[in-house]
Amino acid sequence: MSERLEDIAGAMVASGKGILAADESSGTIKKRFDSIGVESTEENRRDYREMLFRADEAMRKYISGVILFDETLRQKAADGTPLVEIIRNTGAVPGIKVDGGAKDLAAFPGEKVTEGLDGLRDRLSEYYGLGARFAKWRGVIAISDVLPNRGAVRANAQALARYAALCQEAGIVPIVEPEILMDGEPGDHSVDRCYEVTQEVLRAVFAELFNARVSLEGMVLKPNMVIDGKNARKASVEEIAEKTVRCLRATVPASVPGIAFLSGGQSDEEATAHLSAMNAAYDMPWQLTFSYGRALQAACLQAWGGKPENVAAGQRAFSHRARMNGLAATGNWNRDLEQAA
Numbered sequence: 001m002s003e004r005l006e007d008i009a010g011a012m013v014a015s016g017k018g019i020l021a022a023d024e025s026s027g028t029i030k031k032r033f034d035s036i037g038v039e040s041t042e043e044n045r046r047d048y049r050e051m052l053f054r055a056d057e058a059m060r061k062y063i064s065g066v067i068l069f070d071e072t073l074r075q076k077a078a079d080g081t082p083l084v085e086i087i088r089n090t091g092a093v094p095g096i097k098v099d100g101g102a103k104d105l106a107a108f109p110g111e112k113v114t115e116g117l118d119g120l121r122d123r124l125s126e127y128y129g130l131g132a133r134f135a136k137w138r139g140v141i142a143i144s145d146v147l148p149n150r151g152a153v154r155a156n157a158q159a160l161a162r163y164a165a166l167c168q169e170a171g172i173v174p175i176v177e178p179e180i181l182m183d184g185e186p187g188d189h190s191v192d193r194c195y196e197v198t199q200e201v202l203r204a205v206f207a208e209l210f211n212a213r214v215s216l217e218g219m220v221l222k223p224n225m226v227i228d229g230k231n232a233r234k235a236s237v238e239e240i241a242e243k244t245v246r247c248l249r250a251t252v253p254a255s256v257p258g259i260a261f262l263s264g265g266q267s268d269e270e271a272t273a274h275l276s277a278m279n280a281a282y283d284m285p286w287q288l289t290f291s292y293g294r295a296l297q298a299a300c301l302q303a304w305g306g307k308p309e310n311v312a313a314g315q316r317a318f319s320h321r322a323r324m325n326g327l328a329a330t331g332n333w334n335r336d337l338e339q340a341a
């Protein structure tokens, strides 16, 4: 018997846990490996991700699900165990990135639309067979004084909604990710401009989800926080927490079981501090947690450096960030815990 979407979604946002985004596409993982001088070969990618998934205690205690790239879902560990099985044995749910990436949107210079709907029904049924129980699709929204245009917002919202409906038909929980870029160009927008655009985008996304008859109980939202651009950072932790919660309350129906933020280029500690501040100070109808890529992995990647003898150090770095974010997911993180480590 297949599991209920609501139960899978509930497990993905279980209290004190969050999602590890390890679904970097080939181009993105190459960038990450370039930063530590490691060649992006299939074996190196496997070794790196196997190191994360075998950080057993962190995975069991703080990670509810792992987003994978197509290659990883099919890969075996060095000893022949499928990586999906290692993840499942920790109690985490395996998930899969199914979008085909953000491409230039015709007639909208500087704006993108995410591709990948063609053939998606067949791919989802194959992924289900390979063990995936949730999926992820990221729409990318540019932000400036004049962007985004309504047409670009609508194109991305519709694609997200069509993707989500197909996932639910396949018994797979969709993570719906509309990302307003914090680290795009020019990156000088204020926190209030981010509020305005995030509100507009989330409204458009939920309107399209309703139109597409997506069951909100069986999805997870992965938004950006309401935060100023990378070249204009000055808002305090409290301001970002307050504005993010206010924006989400104004746009996200209470029937959505959980919201799991992307980190978007925030430093490790910022991403943790912001999440913890929201959970500590506000009552919300949804679980509020993390689905971080960089903010969970950056320290681990550095500690590992591509060297087999550094696997334990890499796992320690990952476990520390997983624990800090697990605490943030219940509002119980504080800076002293970082120093103690």
Ligand SMILES: O=P(O)(O)OC[C@H]1O[C@](O)(COP(=O)(O)O)[C@@H](O)[C@@H]1O
Binding pocket: 021, 022, 023, 024, 025, 026, 027, 028, 029, 067, 101, 138, 177, 262, 263, 264, 265, 291, 292, 293, 294, 295
């Ligand atoms: O451009 P890609 O390779 O699809 O990757 C985008 C990345 O952004 C995320 O959606 C969020 O990652 P961050 O937390 O690092 O912002 C990841 O799930 C994903 O790996």
